[in-house]
Every structure is written in structure tokens, then in C-alpha cells.
Amino acid sequence: MAEIIGGIGTSHVPSIGVALDKGLDQTPVWKPFFDGYDYTKEWIAEHKPDVAVVVFNDHGNAMFLDRVPTFTVGVADRYKPADEGWGPRDIPDFIGAEDMSWHFADKLVENHFDPMIAREITVDHGLQVPMELCFGRPKDCWPVTILPIWVNTVQYPIPTPQRCWDMGKILRDAIESFPGDERVVILGTGGLSHQLQGARAGFLNEAADRDWLSTIARDPDKWRSMRREDYVEKFGSEGAELIMWLVMRGAMNSDVTVKHTHYHLPASMTGAGCIVLENT
Amino acid sequence: MSNNTPIAQTPLFDRKASIRGYKLNKMAMSLGEAPNRIAFLADEEAFLDSYGLDDETKTAVMSRNWHEMVRLGGNLFFILKISAVDPTPIIAIGAAQAGMSVEDFMVQRLGKKNG
Numbered sequence: 001m002a003e004i005i006g007g008i009g010t011s012h013v014p015s016i017g018v019a020l021d022k023g024l025d026q027t028p029v030w031k032p033f034f035d036g037y038d039y040t041k042e043w044i045a046e047h048k049p050d051v052a053v054v055v056f057n058d059h060g061n062a063m064f065l066d067r068v069p070t071f072t073v074g075v076a077d078r079y080k081p082a083d084e085g086w087g088p089r090d091i092p093d094f095i096g097a098e099d100m101s102w103h104f105a106d107k108l109v110e111n112h113f114d115p116m117i118a119r120e121i122t123v124d125h126g127l128q129v130p131m132e133l134c135f136g137r138p139k140d141c142w143p144v145t146i147l148p149i150w151v152n153t154v155q156y157p158i159p160t161p162q163r164c165w166d167m168g169k170i171l172r173d174a175i176e177s178f179p180g181d182e183r184v185v186i187l188g189t190g191g192l193s194h195q196l197q198g199a200r201a202g203f204l205n206e207a208a209d210r211d212w213l214s215t216i217a218r219d220p221d222k223w224r225s226m227r228r229e230d231y232v233e234k235f236g237s238e239g240a241e242l243i244m245w246l247v248m249r250g251a252m253n254s255d256v257t258v259k260h261t262h263y264h265l266p267a268s269m270t271g272a273g274c275i276v277l278e279n280t
Numbered sequence: 281m282s283n284n285t286p287i288a289q290t291p292l293f294d295r296k297a298s299i300r301g302y303k304l305n306k307m308a309m310s311l312g313e314a315p316n317r318i319a320f321l322a323d324e325e326a327f328l329d330s331y332g333l334d335d336e337t338k339t340a341v342m343s344r345n346w347h348e349m350v351r352l353g354g355n356l357f358f359i360l361k362i363s364a365v366d367p368t369p370i371i372a373i374g375a376a377q378a379g380m381s382v383e384d385f386m387v388q389r390l391g392k393k394n395g
Contacts, residue, residue: 065298
């Protein structure tokens with residue numbers, strides 16, 4: 001059976017991708033941010049996953065407002081990086097873990113989740129940036145296949161934190177019942193605090209971000225029972241993306257070991273950070 | 281969840297905003313395709329007209345009034361594609377909505393050191 005080797009929570013700020021495209025990652029502004037991912041990359045190199053499950057939201061690139069699925073599972077054999085208005089980025093296509101994706105879709109529906117199932121869809125910075133932060137920038141092909149999960153965090157109503165957590169439980173069952181010996185890492189992405197819209201634009205909350213990073217491992221109940229309104233108030237309107245980390249956290253043991261945390265403020269207009277967890 | 285318990289200065293992209301901003305967001309999303317960017321740059325007003333934008337929304341787009349675009353139902357993730365064509369840095373968009381100069385915004389909101 002396939003195996004979960006760890007969970008990673010990380011920001012997916014688009015400016016991180018731009019900084020890599022422009023070769024700015026070693027400049028004084030960006031170096032402290034990127035240095036915090038050295039361990040994450042080493043951990044990946046040491047643990048050699050075969051599949052990355054990436055939980056993220058589309059940012060008006062692959063999905064319009066004509067239909068807004070609360071959850072989407074990708075079952076494609078290949079995903080092209082989205083053009084977000086700046087032109088195509090020079091990164092390889094992502095290869096889909098098709099069989100595991102379909103198995104996950106089966107398990108979700110059996111367990112009364114009703115996702116959209118997507119066969120032809122691009123992936124935007126929400127997936128690209130976490131992959132680059134964990135796996136570097138390969139020339140030709142990524143070292144893992146991907147199982148993408150999109151969560152609607154753009155148009156309200158967005159799902160509840162508890163629902164994201166519950167999806168994580170089914171994700172775990174799906175991976176552990178998948179006939180294969182794949183090593184799977186789960187990336188929960190988004191956040192931390194940021195707000196891009198309205199007169200409160202630029203809102204950051206370092207105290208809340210640090211509280212999140214220091215308690216998501218040992219006390220996730222506090223976060224999964226919190227109301228969406230409270231996420232918006234505490235982390236900003238776009239900071240509510242943090243609910244997507246709960247899919248990853250819900251898929252892990254209740255007892256986990258924190259291998260690494262990193263926090264940097266600000267990356268562009270966002271409190272940015274990373275955590276690496278292993279099941280205890 | 282709706283705006284029953286509004287959070288100050290924090291517009292949620294809910295039913296009302298999504299309906300109000302539908303055409304604006306649709307126009308903006310189309311800029312993810314290169315031919316549409318060329319058409320937008322060649323004749324912006326004609327491009328906006330082809331998406332049926334009303335005068336108020338057209339004025340907001342053509343004057344790059346980001347606060348107004350959001351008030352009219354624009355969602356930042358869509359309208360950022362307008363900023364990509366310009367290009368306008370996202371920090372300038374944040375500062376405009378906060379009603380601050382970019383410099384003040386960097387210091388007061390983003391905690392950057394002065395100078």
C-alpha cells in the first residue's frame with residue numbers, strides 16, 4: 001500500500017515564482033525567505049517521495065465564476081502551468097498521478113464528498129510555487145507525479161475548516177488503501193496572513209501567523225473548529241486560505257513530529273512560512 | 281457565510297460582489313490569453329465594450345482605480361491580470377486601496393523600514 005511520508009505546509013505567494021524567474025532569490029530582500037526552505041529541500045531529497053498531493057486554490061486562472069466547485073480533484077495525465085497574464089513560465093509540465101487521483105475520487109464519493117473531477121485544467125502559482133520551493137526548478141521534468149486538489153477560497157461560501165479536515169481523513173484512507181508502494185508527501189498551501197482587497201489591504205498579523213505555525217502540529221483542533229469569519233478577521237481576507245493546510249494536517253497522525261518551521265514577513269504583501277511534519 | 285458579520289474594511293467576494301463584478305472579472309480573466317492582451321493594448325475601450333462593461337466600470341478600469349474596481353465587484357485575483365498588462369506592482373494596488381502612498385504603505389502596513 002502507498003505510504004504518507006510527511007506533510008508540508010507552505011505559502012504559495014506568486015511573487016516567489018517571479019523572484020525565481022528573475023533570479024532574485026539571493027538578493028537581500030529574498031534570501032532570508034528562500035534560506036528557510038533549504039531544510040525543506042533537504043528533507044525532500046532524503047525522503048524521496050514519488051507523489052506530491054498539492055492542496056491549493058485557483059486564483060482566477062483555470063476556473064471562472066461561471067461554475068465554482070468547492071472541491072476539485074485533478075485526474076489528468078498532464079497539467080500545464082497557467083499563464084497568469086505575464087506570459088508562460090519556463091517550468092516543465094506536471095505529470096499526474098492518474099491512478100491514485102481516480103482512487104481518491106472514488107474514496108471521496110463513497111464517503112459522501114462530492115468533488116468536481118477535472119481532466120483538462122491548468123495549474124497556477126498555487127501549485128507551481130510550492131513545487132518549486134520543495135523540489136527546486138528542474139530543467140526537464142519534476143521528480144514526482146502530482147495529485148492536485150483545488151479548494152474554493154475565492155468566492156463565498158468557502159468550505160468550513162472542519163470540512164477541509166474531514167477531506168484530509170479521506171485522503172489518508174485513499175493513500176493507505178492504494179495498491180502500490182508509492183511514497184506520498186502532502187503539501188497544504190496558502191497563507192499566511194494577507195489581505196489584497198479593500199481599505200484593509202496590506203493587513204498582516206505576525207502574532208497570529210506565529211501562533212498558527214507553533215500550534216498546527218500539536219493543537220489542530222483549535223484551528224479546525226474556528227469559524228471562517230474568524231480566519232478572515234485574524235489572517236485577512238486572503239489569509240483564510242490557511243484552511244487548506246487542514247487537509248494536510250487532517251491526513252496526518254494526531255501526534256506528529258515537527259521537523260522544521262520557517263517564518264518570513266513580508267514576502268510581497270504576505271506573511272510567509274513553512275512547516276515540515278512527520279507522523280510520530 | 282455572507283457579510284452578516286462584516287469585518288471592517290474587508291470586502292468579501294460573496295454573492296452580491298460576484299454578480300456585480302461578473303463582466304469585469306470575465307474581461308480581466310481573458311487577459312490570461314496572449315491574443316486578448318494584444319487586443320486590450322490596441323484599443324482598451326473597444327475591448328471593454330466587447331465584454332459589455334457599464335460606463336462606471338469602464339471608467340474604473342481605464343483610470344486604474346483599483347479601489348473602485350473592487351467596489352464594483354472586481355476580485356483582485358481576476359483584476360490582477362489587468363495589472364500584469366500594465367504592469368502595475370501589486371504593492372501599488374494595495375497602497376491605492378488603503379489610501380496611502382506606496383512608501384507609507386510599505387512602512388505602515390508591511391512593516392518595511394523607512395528608507
